[in-house]
Amino acid sequence: MSTAEELDDVMEEVEYTWPDLEVDVDEDGIARLAVSRPDALNALNAEVVGQIREAIEELAMDDAVSAIVLTGSGDKAFVAGADIAEMADYDPLDARAFSHFGQDMLSAIEACPKVVIAMIQGYALGGGLELALACHLRVASTTAKLGLPEVGLGLIPGFGGTQRLSRIAGPAVAREWILTGEQFSAEEAWRVGVVNRVVEPDALWSETRGLAIKVASRGPVAVQAALETIRRGLEVGQSEGESLEADAFGMMFSTRDMKEGVQAFLEKRKPEFEGR
Ligand code: CAA
Secondary structure (H helix, E strand, O other): OOHHHHHHHHHHHOOOOOOOEEEEEOOOOEEEEEEOOHHHOOOEOHHHHHHHHHHHHHHHHOOOOOEEEEEEOOOOEEEOOEOHHHHOOOOHHHHHHHHHHHHHHHHHHHOOOOOEEEEEOOEEEOHHHHHHHHOOEEEEEOOOEEEOHHHHHOOOOOOOHHHHHHHHHOHHHHHHHHHHOOOEEHHHHHHOOOOOEEEOHHHHHHHHHHHHHHHHOOOHHHHHHHHHHHHHHOOOOHHHHHHHHHHHHHHHOOOHHHHHHHHHHHOOOOOOOOOO
16 A cells, blocks of 8 residues: 555544534535634633644645635634633743744644635634634624734733734734724724625625635645745745745646646636646
């Protein structure tokens, strides 16, 4: 048996059982990963941060998964932040390590080769909003309340919020959100570019799933290359970013998917991508 076949066998046996996560994969390969800490509005303690990281890494490797929807369990909260009770006893070194631990988990989401979409209902505050900001796309229910309230606790955002919000919505919006600590509506978050779409609560899953299916229907190698080029491009200057883009664009011409996509266009039919 080849190593690839052995790996496939192992992956088929994978059962997704993390104590504070709900994970299921539907027939279209859309994985729903929900943080589930009902007693704490899904707040992120160190334990659940580690579980999310493991889950993302396993879903990224699972051939049965084509896109990931990240959410919170229940209607009231996406995630209400880092776990304040757990942080209360931290000393500065604990807090610094926790910040790095959270940042690394969020970087793993951002670097995931499959699209990760945050589906936001209710509160997405502090570390909860930071979790959503690390996802590639965000769909919010009209019930969502988003914000970075850390300054009200005498803290600052510690899971990348000071950096990602500035990059996503610009420094003026980031300063207003971080310095006031206010909660903002889904509509306002959409107006300033923090979320991609806002929908009524009963349409939240179908809209988010539809978006996931649309991305999953495109050439998987191209989707992965686009995600990576955008992510890495945000960390370098324009000319270096364009160089990354040209390299990735060139690499696409070595894929079977590119040949199939172009051929299908010329033959006026739908492409059948292999992810190769
Ligand atoms: N950490 C730990 N527990 C939390 C929590 C959090 N972030 N958010 C809510 N909870 C708990 C509450 O303590 C409460 O527990 P009990 O029932 O045992 O008292 C339970 O969840 C329900 O919450 P509330 O009773 O407060 O619900 P509410 O409807 O009155 O208020 C809320 C909802 C406005 C979201 C309020 O819970 C709240 O303000 N939560 C904290 C939000 C926050 O400040 N987040 C930032 C955390 S710091 C951070 O995230 C740092 C970072 O960047 C890494």
